[in-house]
Every structure is written in C-alpha cells, then in structure tokens.
Amino acid sequence: MNLNKYSEIVFLDDTQKNCMSYLVIGGFKDVDKYVDDYDIVVAIGNSNVRKKIIEELENKNASIPTLIHPKAVIGVNVKFGQGTVVMAGAIINSDAKIEKGCIINTASSVDHDCIIENYAHISVGSHLAGNVRVGEATWIGVGATVSDNLCICNDVMVGAGAVVVKDILESGTYVGVPARKIK
Ligand SMILES: CC(C)(COP(=O)(O)OP(=O)(O)OC[C@H]1O[C@@H](n2cnc3c(N)ncnc32)[C@H](O)[C@@H]1OP(=O)(O)O)[C@@H](O)C(=O)NCCC(=O)NCCS
Incomplete structure (x- = not known):
C-alpha cells in the first residue's frame, strides 16, 4: 500500500x-x-x-480505493471496480473487466476480455486465458489454469494446480487435471 x-x-x-x-x-x-x-x-x-x-x-460512504501495485502490468482499456487489489507481478491484458472487491494476486495473469465478477479471487500464480468469465465470490486456487472462452459460475473453489477445460456451471469445489467436482 x-x-x-x-x-x-x-x-x-x-x-x-x-x-x-x-x-x-x-x-x-x-x-x-x-x-x-x-x-x-x-x-x-x-x-x-x-x-x-x-x-x-x-x-457508511467510506472511501474504498482500488490498489494496483506499480509492478503489475495492465493492458489498455482494463476496467476496475472499487476495492479491488492487484498485487505485484500480476498481468491483466486488454479489455479485461475486474469488478469490485476482487483480489488479483501475485504473479497471476488475466488475459484479454476476461470478466472477473465481484469479490472473486485469482490466486498467486494462476492463469486465465482470454475471454474467461469468473463468477462472483469464485476462488481460483494457486497455480490453477483456466482455458480460453470458459465460464465459471459464482461460488466455485478451483483447487490448487487444477486445469479447467470446460465451463463450470454448478457451485462447488473442483480439483485436478482436468478439473472435476469433488464437493
Ligand atoms: C481444493 C481445496 C479447497 C480442497 O480443500 P478441502 O475442502 O479441505 O479438501 P480436502 O483437503 O479434504 O481434500 C479432499 C480430497 O481432494 C484432494 N485434493 C484437495 N485439493 C486438491 C488439489 N488442489 N488437487 C488435487 N486433489 C486435491 C485431496 O487429496 C483429497 O483426496 P482424498 O479424498 O482422495 O484424500 C484445497 O485443497 C485447495 O486446493 N486450496 C487452494 C488454496 C489456495 O489456492 N490458496 C491460495 C492462496 S493465494
């Protein structure tokens, strides 16, 4: 800060x-x-x-800033909601939209045209290919990968190291390669 x-x-x-x-x-x-x-x-x-x-x-009408680490790389026309935090080494590519209260964590990447909905967390070292939609309060675990053009619904936990290759349309916990629902 x-x-x-x-x-x-x-x-x-x-x-x-x-x-x-x-x-x-x-x-x-x-x-x-x-x-x-x-x-x-x-x-x-x-x-x-x-x-x-x-x-x-x-x-309470608080002033809630959006914090972007100066060593994050942000492409053109990226939009951020209030209260979102972008950590060091994160890369967010052009036309992505990060809504409010999100965490884009250290050395993660969010590629072009992604939409990260409110309160989602993109963990350390995880990678989203282009045009991925991540639903509200969904948590992409450390080192996970999401292939391009996919949609992950609200309240999903994607486990550490998982690889998501299909849309996730039901809340729950998904792990493994390819990611499958365990809870
Ligand atoms: C997915 C996760 C939430 C599951 O946690 P949990 O609900 O406590 O589940 P458990 O640890 O009881 O594991 C349930 C089963 O899934 C397996 N499992 C858990 N996480 C896994 C993962 N990431 N990849 C593959 N298998 C996994 C466990 O080995 C266990 O298998 P078993 O029943 O055959 O023994 C957790 O393991 C995880 O990956 N958390 C990510 C944390 C993270 O990203 N932190 C980043 C902070 S920036």
Whole structure:
C-alpha cells in the first residue's frame, strides 16, 4: 500500500494481531472513528467476509480505493471496480473487466476480455486465458489454469494446480487435471 503513495497505514483487526510492522488501532467496531478521514481497504481473503464488510463500508460512504501495485502490468482499456487489489507481478491484458472487491494476486495473469465478477479471487500464480468469465465470490486456487472462452459460475473453489477445460456451471469445489467436482 505504501507503494501507492500512502504515508500512513494502520490496521483494524478483530484478532488484534500485528500485521508486519503496522499498528493495529482497533477492530472493525471502531471503523466509524476513521471512516471520514481515511481510505479503507478490506484486506480479508475470504470472499464472503470481504463482500459483507465492503457492503457495510459502502453504506457508511467510506472511501474504498482500488490498489494496483506499480509492478503489475495492465493492458489498455482494463476496467476496475472499487476495492479491488492487484498485487505485484500480476498481468491483466486488454479489455479485461475486474469488478469490485476482487483480489488479483501475485504473479497471476488475466488475459484479454476476461470478466472477473465481484469479490472473486485469482490466486498467486494462476492463469486465465482470454475471454474467461469468473463468477462472483469464485476462488481460483494457486497455480490453477483456466482455458480460453470458459465460464465459471459464482461460488466455485478451483483447487490448487487444477486445469479447467470446460465451463463450470454448478457451485462447488473442483480439483485436478482436468478439473472435476469433488464437493
Ligand atoms: C481444493 C481445496 C479447497 C480442497 O480443500 P478441502 O475442502 O479441505 O479438501 P480436502 O483437503 O479434504 O481434500 C479432499 C480430497 O481432494 C484432494 N485434493 C484437495 N485439493 C486438491 C488439489 N488442489 N488437487 C488435487 N486433489 C486435491 C485431496 O487429496 C483429497 O483426496 P482424498 O479424498 O482422495 O484424500 C484445497 O485443497 C485447495 O486446493 N486450496 C487452494 C488454496 C489456495 O489456492 N490458496 C491460495 C492462496 S493465494
């Protein structure tokens, strides 16, 4: 976040655990004290929790920035929703649309014309070929690959290292090569 030119970064964390060297100044119950003066980023991996908190912040008219690491590579005409975070080394190619509250994680790639719906997470080192649609709150696991022109519906977990070669039209957990439903 400091690479996005913020001079002061603090955390609200209900577990009160320190986050690296950053100060924890309270829990989410304290957010009203800060909502008018700070930008607020929701740094929670679980999509449904992230969604709930972002919605609460929207109701409070919070300023929720979109954070893009300066060493991410972003093509032309890429659109981002509020609260999305793009980590170092990620590559997002032209005409992709990343909706709100998404995580495009370290060294992942999202190719041309992909649509990543709200609160989806594209994990570290995973790759989406061109024109893939990833549904709301779907999580593409670390190192997974999704072939081009596919659609993955809402609330899907694609396991680590899986290769998706067909549309996924039913929520659940999919693993393996090719990816198959296990739960
Ligand atoms: C898919 C996943 C969510 C399943 O977790 P789970 O629901 O706890 O399932 P389990 O660990 O009980 O595994 C169930 C079965 O699936 C197999 N399995 C689990 N994950 C698998 C994977 N990624 N690839 C292949 N098989 C997998 C297990 O070996 C187990 O098989 P068995 O019943 O023959 O022993 C999890 O293994 C995973 O891949 N998580 C990804 C985490 C990630 O990407 N983190 C990135 C953070 S940036």
